[in-house]
Amino acid sequence: MTTTLTDATDATRHVLDTAAEAATAIAAAIQHIGPCQHLPAWPTKPITMPADVLAHQQAAQNFHTRLTTSSCTCLHGLPEQLLADLSQRWAATLQAGAWYGQSARRSSTEVRDHSRKQFDTSTTALLAIAEWITSGAAALTARGSW
Numbered sequence: 001m002t003t004t005l006t007d008a009t010d011a012t013r014h015v016l017d018t019a020a021e022a023a024t025a026i027a028a029a030i031q032h033i034g035p036c037q038h039l040p041a042w043p044t045k046p047i048t049m050p051a052d053v054l055a056h057q058q059a060a061q062n063f064h065t066r067l068t069t070s071s072c073t074c075l076h077g078l079p080e081q082l083l084a085d086l087s088q089r090w091a092a093t094l095q096a097g098a099w100y101g102q103s104a105r106r107s108s109t110e111v112r113d114h115s116r117k118q119f120d121t122s123t124t125a126l127l128a129i130a131e132w133i134t135s136g137a138a139a140l141t142a143r144g145s146w
Contacts, residue, residue, distance in 0.1 A: 011104030011112075012050065015097040015119065020047040022123050022130075023056060026090050029130040033082055036074030039066050050101060057094035063087045078141075082133060089129070093122040 023043075030042045043059040045052060064087035067080065075083065100115040107115070132138050 008105040012101050015053065015101045016047060018123055019053055019094060019097055022093065022127055023047050025127050025130040026086060029086060029133040030083065032134045033079045036072055038070060038072040038074060039063060053094050053098055057091050060087045060091040060094065064091065078138070082138060086129065089126050093119070093126050096122050
């Protein structure tokens with residue numbers, strides 16, 4: 001069972017540190033896939049404050065929207081699907097982190113425990129996907145490379 005950090009400052013620090021670590025891994029996976037020039041740049045600003053979490057979330061949502069509505073043929077198949085999945089999961093993970101940071105200030109222990117578990121689980125899954133991509137296993141799964 002995950003133990004909730006009791007201090008709201010500790011919860012915020014946990015979200016910021018975890019998101020900063022994950023941002024590096026996600027950026028590496030995005031770079032490994034090699035998004036096309038027609039998409040918005042992936043955010044590279046370090047995550048050091050709560051506003052950065054929200055900025056990264058918005059950028060990931062914008063990236064996902066542009067990717068899924070673009071008629072560009074630079075990306076297709078598995079690379080496009082991976083980029084869409086990464087950007088959507090990253091936005092959802094950051095939303096869970098923002099919710100945990102907010103719940104640590106004013107919610108019951110049960111809500112705080114649940115929101116931290118949701119954030120940590122989402123981050124762990126996302127890091128596993130990023131590792132799968134950057135290790136080259138995703139390309140092998142597709143029986144090829146990009």
